[in-house]
Amino acid sequence: MKRLFIRVEGPGKNAATAVRSLGLAIPQMGKAKFTLDQNMVLEFGNSESFKVTFAGSWDRYKRVKTLTDELSKEASNANVKLVLRAEFDSDLDVGGDQFTMIRDVLESLGIGKIAVEAVPSSPEASDG
Numbered sequence: 715m716k717r718l719f720i721r722v723e724g725p726g727k728n729a730a731t732a733v734r735s736l737g738l739a740i741p742q743m744g745k746a747k748f749t750l751d752q753n754m755v756l757e758f759g760n761s762e763s764f765k766v767t768f769a770g771s772w773d774r775y776k777r778v779k780t781l782t783d784e785l786s787k788e789a790s791n792a793n794v795k796l797v798l799r800a801e802f803d804s805d806l807d808v809g810g811d812q813f814t815m816i817r818d819v820l821e822s823l824g825i826g827k828i829a830v831e832a833v834p835s836s837p838e839a840s841d842g
Contacts, residue, residue: 715806720798722825725792736823739819745802746802750768750799751796752775757792
């Protein structure tokens with residue numbers, strides 16, 4: 715496969731925790747181009763809220779993550795949707811080392827329920 719999508723979404727603090735954990739997993743996933751789309755609404759009580767929408771590269775997201783990670787720990791409620799797209803230069807073999815490492819990292823961080831979608835490589839890509 716050439717692309718892997720990982721989606722975390724839902725209401726509540728568990729979803730916010732899963733987003734923080736996925737951010738810790740990305741640097742451990744090996745070589746790939748990572749892009750993220752995030753919508754996050756945090757509520758703090760007393761009519762305070764924080765909303766952020768982000769679409770971009772992992773390098774830029776790391777800056778946003780610093781702020782959202784800390785604020786999400788303080789929130790009384792959260793609603794989040796994060797889609798991570800990993801694009802690989804060469805085929806990612808489901809039985810291979812990098813895929814196994816990605817799976818193990820996600821499992822070790824206890825991210826919880828996520829949706830994963832893989833886009834297979836085209837047949838022409840494996841012929842040449």
